[in-house]
Every structure is written in structure tokens, then in C-alpha cells.
Amino acid sequence: MNEARAERLRATIAARVARQEQAVRDLISPWLQPQERVRGSMDVQVDWLTPLRAPRRLRATKPVPPDGWDASAFDRVLRIVHHALLGWFLGLRRVVWSYPHGRPFTGGWSSQAGLFLLMVRTGPSRHRYYENDDAFLVFTDRRLLVLHRESGERLGELALHHLVVGEPKEREFRQAERVDLSFTDGSLLALTMGSSETKELRDLLAGRA
Numbered sequence: 001m002n003e004a005r006a007e008r009l010r011a012t013i014a015a016r017v018a019r020q021e022q023a024v025r026d027l028i029s030p031w032l033q034p035q036e037r038v039r040g041s042m043d044v045q046v047d048w049l050t051p052l053r054a055p056r057r058l059r060a061t062k063p064v065p066p067d068g069w070d071a072s073a074f075d076r077v078l079r080i081v082h083h084a085l086l087g088w089f090l091g092l093r094r095v096v097w098s099y100p101h102g103r104p105f106t107g108g109w110s111s112q113a114g115l116f117l118l119m120v121r122t123g124p125s126r127h128r129y130y131e132n133d134d135a136f137l138v139f140t141d142r143r144l145l146v147l148h149r150e151s152g153e154r155l156g157e158l159a160l161h162h163l164v165v166g167e168p169k170e171r172e173f174r175q176a177e178r179v180d181l182s183f184t185d186g187s188l189l190a191l192t193m194g195s196s197e198t199k200e201l202r203d204l205l206a207g208r209a
Contacts, residue, residue, distance in 0.1 A: 031154050039139045040204045042197035047104040047190035054121040054130040107187025112162050119156035124148045139204045167206045
């Protein structure tokens with residue numbers, strides 16, 4: 001009986017993994033070029049201490065979706081209150097937190113790190129407030145694709161030669177789930193993710209995958 005239960009559990013897990021892998025293939029395949037090879041992919045978020053919103057002057061105008069925005073007018077009011085109350089606290093926390101962990105974003109919005117952050121913060125077409133946190137990164141043999149898992153949309157892409165190849169720098173007390181993307185212009189952006197994704201991203205950046 002126990003063996004039968006264990007076998008059913010293994011079958012359930014295998015089916016779940018297969019569905020997850022198929023969902024990833026379905027997300028990636030529309031955006032690949034002919035003969036382009038995927039080296040690795042993972043869900044990430046920008047570090048919570050990076051700037052919360054893209055500057056208004058840099059925001060691309062989004063047409064109103066036919067069925068409306070994902071957020072309501074009430075959400076807009078809540079966001080205004082949220083940023084008013086939280087902004088000063090995050091500014092202080094960013095200064096304190098940067099000492100042991102390192103700054104989460106350097107180079108400014110015009111840098112390569114800034115352009116990458118702008119891709120993510122802009123978010124998919126139905127995201128109204130330019131405060132998107134999450135992205136799905138796809139490393140290929142030609143480029144780095146920045147996708148959005150929930151919507152299936154492409155947020156942008158980055159030429160691989162803009163990324164510094166090598167083991168990401170570590171700090172003794174840095175949070176384990178953080179990995180810094182270092183760019184060739186000297187800018188930097190911190191990403192957070194799960195433990196398995198952390199190892200995969202480190203291997204990709206170090207040229208081991």
C-alpha cells in the first residue's frame with residue numbers, strides 16, 4: 001500500500017514538473033529566432049530597494065487596453081498613499097541596508113542597468129503604473145530576453161556583450177537570494193530569486209552554462 005502511494009506521488013510530481021516545463025517552453029518559443037539556443041531561464045524580481053517607479057519622463061505611453069487596465073481607480077489612490085508613507089522609510093532603509101549588502105542600483109537611469117530596470121518597471125501592456133517587479137529572464141546564445149510570465153509578453157532584450165562575464169561579487173553578509181547584474185559601463189542592478197534560480201543565474205553569468 002505504501003509503495004503504491006509512493007508511486008502515485010512520484011507520478012503526480014512528474015506530471016506537475018512536465019506541465020511546468022511545457023509552460024516555460026510555451027512562454028519562450030514565440031520569441032526565439034531561428035536556430036537560437038536557450039542556455040537557461042528563471043523567474044526574478046528587482047531588489048525591493050531599487051527605485052520603485054520609472055521616472056515619468058522615461059515612461060513610454062501605453063494605449064488603454066480594450067478591456068481596461070488591470071488596476072482600478074481605487075488602486076491608484078492606494079498607491080499614492082503607499083508611496084507617500086513608504087518613500088521616506090525606503091530612502092532611509094536603502095542607506096542603512098546598502099552598507100552590508102551593497103547598493104542595489106548604480107549608474108542612473110541612462111546607464112545599461114537603468115535601461116534594464118526601465119524594461120522591468122514598465123511591465124506588460126496592461127500594467128498601468130510602471131511599478132512592475134517581476135520578469136522572466138531567458139539567456140540564449142545570442143542575447144538576454146526579458147519576458148513577463150503572467151502576460152506572456154516581451155518586455156525587452158539585452159545584448160550579451162553588455163553584461164560582465166564572471167562570478168558575481170559577494171559580500172559576507174549579503175542576502176543569499178540576491179544576485180547582482182554587472183554591466184560593461186560600470187552600472188549594476190540587484191535581482192532577487194529562489195535558491196535554485198540563484199545558482200543557475202550565477203552559473204550563467206560566470207560562463208559555466
